[in-house]
Amino acid sequence: MNDSDPQAARLSAELERATLRALGQTYDSLNLEYFKGSLRRPTIAFAEGTSRLGSFVSVPRGIELSPKLLHLGWGVAVEVLKHEMAHQFVIEVLGDPDGAPHGPTFRRVCDERGFDSAATGLPAAQADADTPESKTLERIAKLLALAESPNEHEAQAAMSAARRLMLKYNLEEIAAPKRSNQ
Structure with a gap:
């Protein structure tokens, strides 16, 4: 399979949308848990062409x-x-007292909450993030990466497996907000 395969592109786009919905839900949970609901959810999006893993942008x-x-x-x-939510908190709630992206206030906010304050490199992933839903999303992402293989048989098998998982676990359901019975 190659990058021009419309089926691979469609599945990748579906995975991206489902991941963004799940990240939005996670944002809301983290906001309540670590920031007492003081943050207003910003737009969360994937941005191509950046060397950074993440960035909080105040405008827009x-x-x-x-x-x-x-x-x-x-x-x-x-x-x-x-990490990006900590930046948002320092800027929007605390008024960015240091004027430095990774200054003392930012590091204190991260330390108080047990967040990684490092400006570069991969953050240490938390064990509690390994939910069944996140493992399914990770597995589908790996299969979609394998679907880009130059080996046509391997790529086709990976694409079929990714499609089956997406149908089996209905990614819309995984990423949809949990509704309580009222």
Whole structure:
């Protein structure tokens, strides 16, 4: 399979949308748990052509994430999201007292919450991020990467396996908000 395969592109786009929905839900949970709901969810999107894994942008408000996160695992994606939420908290809630992206206030906010404050490199993924849903998303991402193989048989088998998983676990359901019976 190659990059021009429309089926691979469609499945990759579906995985990206499902991952962004899941990250939005995770943002809401982390906001309540670590920031007492003080943050307003910004746009969360994948941004091509960046060497950074993530970035909080205040104008227009958004968290930009590298598409590389789709292949690095759910735990890494959540840690990058936490890091960017800490930037958002320092800027929007605390008023950016240091004026430095990774200054003392940012490091203190991260330390108080157990977040990785490092500006570069891969964050340490948390074990509690290994939910069944995140493992399924990771497995599908790996299969889609394998579907890019120059070996046609291997690529076709990986594509079929990814499609079966997406149908079996109905990614819309995985990424949809959990509704309580009221």
